[in-house]
Amino acid sequence: MSDNVLINQIREAVIDGQAKVAVAKVEEALAEGLNPEVILHDGLISAMTEVGQLFEDGEFFVPEMLIAARAMKGALELLKPLLVDQGVEPLGKIAIGTVKGDLHDIGKSLVAMMLEGAGFEVADLGVDVSPEKFIAEVKNGAQIVAMSALLTTTMPNMKTTIDAIVEAGLRSQTVIMVGGAPVTQAYAEQIGADGYASDASAAVRKAHELIGQ
Numbered sequence: 001m002s003d004n005v006l007i008n009q010i011r012e013a014v015i016d017g018q019a020k021v022a023v024a025k026v027e028e029a030l031a032e033g034l035n036p037e038v039i040l041h042d043g044l045i046s047a048m049t050e051v052g053q054l055f056e057d058g059e060f061f062v063p064e065m066l067i068a069a070r071a072m073k074g075a076l077e078l079l080k081p082l083l084v085d086q087g088v089e090p091l092g093k094i095a096i097g098t099v100k101g102d103l104h105d106i107g108k109s110l111v112a113m114m115l116e117g118a119g120f121e122v123a124d125l126g127v128d129v130s131p132e133k134f135i136a137e138v139k140n141g142a143q144i145v146a147m148s149a150l151l152t153t154t155m156p157n158m159k160t161t162i163d164a165i166v167e168a169g170l171r172s173q174t175v176i177m178v179g180g181a182p183v184t185q186a187y188a189e190q191i192g193a194d195g196y197a198s199d200a201s202a203a204v205r206k207a208h209e210l211i212g213q
C-alpha cells in the first residue's frame with residue numbers, strides 16, 4: 001500500500017478515536033519500512049492538530065478529544081522504542097511535568113521520551129504538577145526543570161513555579177525550560193525561563209544547549 005494512504009489511515013483512525021485501528025495501521029506502516037518520525041509527525045501529531053481544530057469549530061467535544069488522545073497514546077507506545085535510542089550515558093537529570101491545573105500529557109510525554117532517548121535521565125512527574133513537586137526534584141538533583149502547559153489559563157502556573165523556585169533559594173541550581181502549544185519564546189522570556197522549544201526535537205537541542213553540551 002502507498003505510504004501516503006497508510007499515513008492517512010493512521011490520521012483518520014486517531015481522529016475517529018479508533019485505537020485498535022490506529023495501532024494496527026502503525027504496525028503495518030512500520031512493517032512496510034516507514035520512518036517512525038514520519039509516522040509520528042504526519043500521522044499522529046497531524047491528527048491531534050486536526051482534532052484541536054474540530055474542537056475549536058464546535059464539531060468535536062471533550063469526549064471525542066479524549067478518545068482521540070487515547071488512540072494517539074496507544075500508537076505512540078509502539079513508536080516509543082524506535083524513537084528512543086538505547087544505552088546512552090546519562091547526560092544530566094531533567095524533571096518534567098505539566099503544570100498545576102493542566103491535564104494534557106501527550107506533548108509532555110513525547111518531550112520526555114525524546115529527552116530520554118537523547119541520553120538524559122528523566123523524572124516524569126506527570127500532570128497537574130505543583131510547584132512543591134518541582135522544587136522537591138530540584139532538591140533531588142534535577143539540573144533542568146521542564147514545564148508543559150496547553151491551556152492559556154494554566155500558563156501562568158509556569159511563572160508561579162519559577163517564583164516558588166526563586167523563593168526557595170534554588171534558582172541558581174537549575175535551568176528552566178518551558179513549552180506547550182500556547183507558549184512562545186517571548187512568554188518564556190517574560191516569565192524568566194531560561195529556554196523555550198516548540199517541539200520535542202527542538203526540546204532536546206535546547207536541553208543540550210542549556211546545560212552546555
Ligand code: B12
Pocket residue numbers: 045048049050051052053055056062063065066069101102103104105106107108110111146147148149150151152153177178179180181182196197198199200201203
Ligand atoms: C487531546 C486534547 C485534550 C485531551 C487531553 C488528553 C491527554 N491525555 O493529554 C482532553 C480531552 C483531556 C482535553 C481536555 C481539555 N482541553 Co484540550 N486539547 C487536546 C488537543 C486536541 C490536543 C493536544 C495534544 O495532545 N497535542 C499533540 C501534542 C503532541 O502537541 P503539544 O501538546 O503541543 O506538544 C508539543 C509541543 O507543544 C512541545 N511541548 C509540549 N510540552 C512541552 C514542554 C517543554 C518543556 C518543551 C520544551 C516543549 C513542549 O513539544 C510537543 C511535541 O512536539 C488540543 C488542541 C491542540 N491542537 O493543541 C486541545 C486544547 C489544548 N484543549 C483545550 C481545552 C479548552 C480543553 C478543556 C478546557 C476542555 C473542556 N472544556 O473541558 C480541557 C482542560 C482539561 C485540563 N484541566 O487540562 C484548548 C485550549 C484553549 C486555550 N486557549 O487554552 C485546545 C487548544 C483545543 C482548542 N483548539 O480549543 N484536551
